[in-house]
Amino acid sequence: MYNKFINVLKECSVRVAKGNIHLNEDGLIIEKQWIDEKRFVPIITDLRRNVQPIIRYKMNDILHTTDCSCGSKMLAISAIEGRMDDLLTFKDKVIFPDFIRRAITGANSEIDNYQLIRVSDQKLNLFVNPTKYWDKAKVSVLQALGEQGVNEIEINKIINIRHEKGSKFRRIHAKYN
Secondary structure: OHHHHHHHHHHOEEEOOOOOEEEOOOOEEEEEEEOOOOEEEEEEEEOOOOOOOOOOEEOOEEEEEOOOOOOOOOOEEEEEEEEHHHOEEEOOEEEOHHHHHHHHHHHOOOOOEEEEEEOOOOEEEEEEEOHHHHHHHHHHHHHHHHHOOOOOOEEEEOOOOOOOOOOOOOOEEOOOO
């Protein structure tokens, strides 16, 4: 579905010189299911499709709105932050994937690849490259979670990334079986 949404974005959006993407609301009805003041889950109706209509389709992505000084009245987004499937829920706390991303990449600017996989209610597996920054990334994630009231989490080191061939690479896996 992510690829379908990207195709809708390509068909129904414009990137401006300021670097933002403006959704073409002339061709779409975009209902917003707000998560907070800046983030929402889009519910899309594409007004231009006839053969295979998209009507009130709730996307599984989190969009981040932004202001844009280009003057366009169309909705500007700065990022597709993550999928709702990738929200980490610990008891009554919900942690957005972007929060985890910033904790990992903020541990050291040389971290060029990572993946966090939830394996149980209190256990996470973490891959970091270069591996010499794994300890810093672990401490950063634990500290970030602790600041949100999520404690007693175990983080284990993994040496390989989990990626199913033919699927979109996901850095944060929140669901476990």
